[in-house]
Amino acid sequence: MAEEKTNVMRILDQKRVPYTPHHYAHPNGAVDGASVAALLDRDPASVCKTLVTQGASRQHYVFVIPVLRSLDLKAAARAVGEKSIEMIPQARLLPLTGYVHGGCSPVGMKKPFPTVLDGSVEGLDAIVVSAGKIGAQVELAPAALCALVGGTFAPVSK
Numbered sequence: 001m002a003e004e005k006t007n008v009m010r011i012l013d014q015k016r017v018p019y020t021p022h023h024y025a026h027p028n029g030a031v032d033g034a035s036v037a038a039l040l041d042r043d044p045a046s047v048c049k050t051l052v053t054q055g056a057s058r059q060h061y062v063f064v065i066p067v068l069r070s071l072d073l074k075a076a077a078r079a080v081g082e083k084s085i086e087m088i089p090q091a092r093l094l095p096l097t098g099y100v101h102g103g104c105s106p107v108g109m110k111k112p113f114p115t116v117l118d119g120s121v122e123g124l125d126a127i128v129v130s131a132g133k134i135g136a137q138v139e140l141a142p143a144a145l146c147a148l149v150g151g152t153f154a155p156v157s158k
Helices: 007-014 033-039 073-080 090-097 142-149
Strands: 020-023 048-055 060-066 085-087 115-118 127-133 136-140 152-154
Touching: 007 127, 007 136, 020 127, 048 073, 048 090, 048 127, 060 073, 073 085, 073 115, 073 152, 115 142, 127 142, 136 142, 142 152
Parallel strands: 060 115, 115 152
Antiparallel strands: 020 136, 048 060, 048 085, 127 136
């Protein structure tokens, strides 16, 4: 049986961005990033999570960082020219982005937000990000993802 395509995969197909789909079992809901890396047999440094924040200006920002790292809020604020930023409450994620916690992708959000990929992934051949639902991931070149979302690279994790 063919694996189900997500909206993220359809967008990548439409924009002709090469990617490799990955699916994993998730019997108890969301799986933490380190476990996803292990399930996909990938280096955790190349498996990324998508974090959504809000700046002091009330503007929203998206950060893509390796799953074992944390967002450096001060560095992230500097990267987007804000005085400060904070994570949005989990309850606001779905209405704001169209994605649930554990299935948030930088591709295909309800509206485009300024997006920053951590500098640590810029030189990698490929990274893995959510395909827009729990249990589905896509592997693609970081430069291709950055170009697709109109993003930038900056050192924003610790």
